[in-house]
Amino acid sequence: MLNYAFRRLLMLPVVMFALSLMIFALQMSLTPTQRLAAYAPSPDFLKGGQESIRMLIEQYGLNDPFYIQYGRWIGNILTGNLGWSETARQPVGTALASLLPATIELVFLAFFPGLLLAIYLGSRAGIYLNRWPDHLIRVFTILGWSFPVYVFGLLMLLVFYSALDWFPPGRLSQWAQAVVASPSFVRYTGANTVDALLNGNLSVFLDALRHLVAPVVTLIYVNLANMTRVMRTSMLETLRQDYVRTARAKGMPRRVVELHHARRNALLPVATIAGMELAYMMGGVVITETIFDYSGLGQFAAKSAANLDFPAILGFGLYFALVLVVLNLLVDLIYPLLDPRVKTK
Amino acid sequence: MKRTLTIVASLILGAAASSAIAETKNPGTFVFLWADDVQSFDPAYIANTPSSYGVLNVYSRLLNYKGSEISDFVPAISTEVPSLENGLIKQGPDGSVSYTFPIRKGVHTHKVGLKGAGGKISWEYYDGLSDAQKSSIEPGYGEITPDDVRYTFLRAILMGQSWMSNAITEVVTAGKYTDIAKWVEAEGGGAKIKEAKPEILRKVYDQLASQITVEGDKVTLKLPKSFPATLGVIALPFGASIVDREWVASVGGWDGSGDTWINYYRPELSADPLFAQENGSGPFMLEDWNRTERRITLKRFNSYFMGPASLERVVMRTVPEWTTRRLQLLSGDADFVTTPVEFLDELSKTDGIKVVDGLPKVFGRGLFFAWPIDDVDNPAIGSGKLDGAGIPPDFFADIDVRKGFNYAQNYDVLLKQVLLGKTVQSRGPTVRGIMGYRPDSPIYSYNPAKAAEHFKKAFGGKLWETGFTLTAYVQEGTPQGTAALSALQQGLQRINPKFKLKIQSLPWASISDKLNNRAKPASPLTYMGWGPDYSDPGGPLGAASYYLSPTGLVGGMVGQGYRDLMEEKFKPLLDEAWASNDPAVREPIYAKLQEMSYEYATTQFLWEDFGYIVTRSNIDGYVNNMILYGAWDFYTIKKAN
Numbered sequence: 001m002l003n004y005a006f007r008r009l010l011m012l013p014v015v016m017f018a019l020s021l022m023i024f025a026l027q028m029s030l031t032p033t034q035r036l037a038a039y040a041p042s043p044d045f046l047k048g049g050q051e052s053i054r055m056l057i058e059q060y061g062l063n064d065p066f067y068i069q070y071g072r073w074i075g076n077i078l079t080g081n082l083g084w085s086e087t088a089r090q091p092v093g094t095a096l097a098s099l100l101p102a103t104i105e106l107v108f109l110a111f112f113p114g115l116l117l118a119i120y121l122g123s124r125a126g127i128y129l130n131r132w133p134d135h136l137i138r139v140f141t142i143l144g145w146s147f148p149v150y151v152f153g154l155l156m157l158l159v160f161y162s163a164l165d166w167f168p169p170g171r172l173s174q175w176a177q178a179v180v181a182s183p184s185f186v187r188y189t190g191a192n193t194v195d196a197l198l199n200g201n202l203s204v205f206l207d208a209l210r211h212l213v214a215p216v217v218t219l220i221y222v223n224l225a226n227m228t229r230v231m232r233t234s235m236l237e238t239l240r241q242d243y244v245r246t247a248r249a250k251g252m253p254r255r256v257v258e259l260h261h262a263r264r265n266a267l268l269p270v271a272t273i274a275g276m277e278l279a280y281m282m283g284g285v286v287i288t289e290t291i292f293d294y295s296g297l298g299q300f301a302a303k304s305a306a307n308l309d310f311p312a313i314l315g316f317g318l319y320f321a322l323v324l325v326v327l328n329l330l331v332d333l334i335y336p337l338l339d340p341r342v343k344t345k
Numbered sequence: 346m347k348r349t350l351t352i353v354a355s356l357i358l359g360a361a362a363s364s365a366i367a368e369t370k371n372p373g374t375f376v377f378l379w380a381d382d383v384q385s386f387d388p389a390y391i392a393n394t395p396s397s398y399g400v401l402n403v404y405s406r407l408l409n410y411k412g413s414e415i416s417d418f419v420p421a422i423s424t425e426v427p428s429l430e431n432g433l434i435k436q437g438p439d440g441s442v443s444y445t446f447p448i449r450k451g452v453h454t455h456k457v458g459l460k461g462a463g464g465k466i467s468w469e470y471y472d473g474l475s476d477a478q479k480s481s482i483e484p485g486y487g488e489i490t491p492d493d494v495r496y497t498f499l500r501a502i503l504m505g506q507s508w509m510s511n512a513i514t515e516v517v518t519a520g521k522y523t524d525i526a527k528w529v530e531a532e533g534g535g536a537k538i539k540e541a542k543p544e545i546l547r548k549v550y551d552q553l554a555s556q557i558t559v560e561g562d563k564v565t566l567k568l569p570k571s572f573p574a575t576l577g578v579i580a581l582p583f584g585a586s587i588v589d590r591e592w593v594a595s596v597g598g599w600d601g602s603g604d605t606w607i608n609y610y611r612p613e614l615s616a617d618p619l620f621a622q623e624n625g626s627g628p629f630m631l632e633d634w635n636r637t638e639r640r641i642t643l644k645r646f647n648s649y650f651m652g653p654a655s656l657e658r659v660v661m662r663t664v665p666e667w668t669t670r671r672l673q674l675l676s677g678d679a680d681f682v683t684t685p686v687e688f689l690d691e692l693s694k695t696d697g698i699k700v701v702d703g704l705p706k707v708f709g710r711g712l713f714f715a716w717p718i719d720d721v722d723n724p725a726i727g728s729g730k731l732d733g734a735g736i737p738p739d740f741f742a743d744i745d746v747r748k749g750f751n752y753a754q755n756y757d758v759l760l761k762q763v764l765l766g767k768t769v770q771s772r773g774p775t776v777r778g779i780m781g782y783r784p785d786s787p788i789y790s791y792n793p794a795k796a797a798e799h800f801k802k803a804f805g806g807k808l809w810e811t812g813f814t815l816t817a818y819v820q821e822g823t824p825q826g827t828a829a830l831s832a833l834q835q836g837l838q839r840i841n842p843k844f845k846l847k848i849q850s851l852p853w854a855s856i857s858d859k860l861n862n863r864a865k866p867a868s869p870l871t872y873m874g875w876g877p878d879y880s881d882p883g884g885p886l887g888a889a890s891y892y893l894s895p896t897g898l899v900g901g902m903v904g905q906g907y908r909d910l911m912e913e914k915f916k917p918l919l920d921e922a923w924a925s926n927d928p929a930v931r932e933p934i935y936a937k938l939q940e941m942s943y944e945y946a947t948t949q950f951l952w953e954d955f956g957y958i959v960t961r962s963n964i965d966g967y968v969n970n971m972i973l974y975g976a977w978d979f980y981t982i983k984k985a986n
Contacts, residue, residue, distance in 0.1 A: 030854075033862045037854030043820075043873065044393035046857060048508025050901040051523070053862050059611060084615045089384070089636045091615065098637040154668055162672050169669050171638065174371045174660065181633050181642070290666045293673075295638040299665075308854055
């Protein structure tokens with residue numbers, strides 16, 4: 001098992017190298033003036049005229065050949081420097097590190113409850129096939145699936161923020177922000193809920209949680225259908241297996257058969273989908289973050305791409321490659337735990 | 346039962362909504378939500394308007410613009426506004442002009458240097474210091490002195506980073522050099538600044554330093570000749586915001602030595618020590634800049650030399666999504682939000698919201714003709730010939746084509762329907778408030794007959810027979826620009842169905858690529874907007890120069906043909922106006938230039954931009970200064986509880 005994991009991890013540098021070459025090649029298909037957009041994102045920045053533009057291109061080496069620019073970048077990477085992001089106005093590594101806790105906080109709070117709910121609803125739907133719980137669950141999840149994130153997010157804001165003032169956008173209220181920014185509040189992780197608990201500040205914890213409710217509910221609901229339907233289908237298939245029929249014939253209680261024997265085996269396809277879903281979410285949930293004014297990796301990646309901020313795009317690409325490889329590996333390692341018949345060779 | 350539940354739910358919703366609206370949230374704190382971002386807090390680094398919001402509020406300048414006036418100034422760190430009358434502006438027998446600024450005493454920066462037991466200086470916030478601590482402030486460490494003022498100008502010039510700071514170079518050299526690199530090249534026989542010998546660098550420094558001198562509590566700028574926009578540049582936040590020399594040196598910046606300045610020339614943003622920290626003497630201090638969450642918190646400086654601001658804190662946050670900003674404004678979580686123009690009417694009728702509309706801006710929008718155009722693989726000009734399927738590269742060189750285009754535009758419809766009657770048609774490069782603007786100067790109006798007349802004369806009559814196809818470009822996300830091009834497209838089609846204008850929206854990077862850093866522009870017709878950076882129409886950053894100088898901003902983008910026209914017809918007048926200090930001499934010349942821009946149809950001038958602000962109704966005190974592009978000076982803002 002360890003050998004397998006090690007070999008999979010060895011692929012990581014190769015994937016990252018190939019990815020960086022691809023992104024760099026794409027970047028070089030643009031002219032130096034287009035690539036200058038990272039440093040001069042609006043017409044305002046170019047009011048200095050042609051001479052100023054040429055100086056900026058020279059200053060940032062945008063006229064240099066591919067291999068020199070790539071060599072410069074890879075040289076920095078080897079010294080642990082991912083470059084400077086004009087979008088974040090800080091080193092790419094610092095930007096990724098400071099945004100990651102916010103994304104993890106949001107994604108974990110949305111993903112794991114969402115996964116458990118999907119497993120529960122999917123198995124219920126499978127067990128009660130074509131009966132009212134099945135119909136209800138299908139309608140409920142398909143409704144969520146049909147909602148564009150944008151629409152559902154705005155509805156959440158309109159009802160729970162604008163009308164009720166329960167769940168505001170952003171990550172913290174002004175007063176909580178002041179507490180968090182004060183020297184007495186120690187930032188352990190960058191995740192507001194965790195740090196508030198570690199600092200023993202319940203009111204900040206509750207405020208952070210209050211700000212997380214709307215985006216978390218939105219993410220759970222709009223992503224629920226996919227995993228629920230896979231779970232339902234898998235459950236149906238498993239319930240038709242011979243060993244389930246045998247167990248029932250032997251008089252084993254229905255609940256034990258369904259929940260302990262069938263459901264565990266039905267989880268395999270869900271694990272695959274869940275791994276992909278988690279990887280996707282860890283890449284940033286751009287629309288949710290934008291609607292709820294939640295500064296996370298998604299917003300950063302989208303803005304960097306729009307600004308042609310290539311150090312940030314490359315840095316984000318490497319991060320995402322890492323997430324994909326590691327999560328795929330984790331899913332592979334989870335398979336044998338779910339079904340001992342599956343052996344990793 | 347259902348009915349009862351519905352009534353109860355409605356009552357809860359209503360109560361919650363009304364309580365949310367009635368409540369004043371965050372008293373004393375002004376929450377400012379926008380879609381922009383600050384690039385840096387270094388006055389010598391920044392060049393764009395959003396970045397000026399930070400520097401404007403944390404630093405002070407020698408002079409400030411007087412309220413919304415763009416040519417009148419009030420004292421700030423300088424105790425007087427120099428003028429010929431008070432003797433602080435003097436003309437030398439050699440044609441030189443000197444400006445003297447008496448420096449106010451007792452102006453402290455946010456942090457001051459306290460001398461410890463071992464002689465070590467520690468920087469502490471001035472607010473809250475005890476009298477005993479104040480007595481241990483090392484002289485000059487956190488008190489603005491004439492030497493700091495001199496250092497500030499030298500630093501802005503020698504850093505050479507921002508074209509707005511380079512305006513100070515132009516002031517000091519009276520326009521001879523546009524930046525320090527040019528100065529070094531001239532002195533060093535053409536050697537690039539990075540390769541210049543140390544003695545050349547020292548020589549340039551000495552020349553520069555000799556023009557900015559300190560005598561007692563006064564600083565004098567000596568210009569080799571007149572530069573009418575001097576005070577306008579000095580009052581801008583860019584480059585001219587005063588920094589404390591000792592503090593800059595203590596955080597790793599230039600120490601003021603004439604031998605080391607080149608090490609600080611054009612730093613990368615990340616290497617600039619003043620990028621994310623400040624020690625100004627302005628009404629607010631930078632308390633926190635969370636660049637990850639794009640949130641800036643400014644805290645009131647209680648010892649501000651003009652008296653403390655009304656607001657305790659200002660929180661500036663970048664919130665890209667309009668709906669989110671809107672909801673935060675409505676709920677009272679935000680006090681100001683940047684707002685798309687189409688929502689103004691709706692918000693002006695909303696309880697608790699205040700809309701201040703129709704604020705003038707010195708910013709003109711237009712469709713810019715370019716010629717000759719790059720004819721290699723350029724889809725914008727189709728076949729590249731006058732055959733109906735394209736245009737020749739010198740299409741807009743024909744004045745009848747330009748005039749035909751200008752008569753084909755329906756300005757009235759644009760002003761009424763797209764701009765909702767909130768602004769006026771642009772009369773040329775100089776807009777309202779700028780010297781040379783006359784409300785009765787000629788302008789184009791929609792006139793299909795006149796347009797047809799010119800089109801029939803263009804290219805010896807061939808254009809009318811063959812027609813044309815060309816692509817015009819507009820930056821994506823600018824619906825007003827797209828509307829202007831659509832109106833022109835329809836106007837042209839009505840005049841002659843063979844006139845085909847295609848419209849393409851592109852990201853800014855692609856538009857810039859079509860106009861900048863190339864031998865010939867690739868866009869024949871582009872929607873853009875430019876405005877001057879001081880009130881004087883001449884000089885490097887003036888409205889007339891931007892548009893009508895062969896070396897101006899627009900000239901650099903729209904092709905050699907345009908530049909040749911400017912060189913031949915406009916430059917002599919621009920030079921004549923700039924050479925004089927007398928407004929009575931200059932005004933008619935700039936007015937003439939304005940008329941000539943009509944006569945030669947240099948550009949399709951569309952409309953003057955306008956500003957507006959949307960705030961909670963308990964916010965007062967906003968001052969719109971056109972030349973600062975409406976930048977928020979939070980010192981005057983009041984938030985009623």
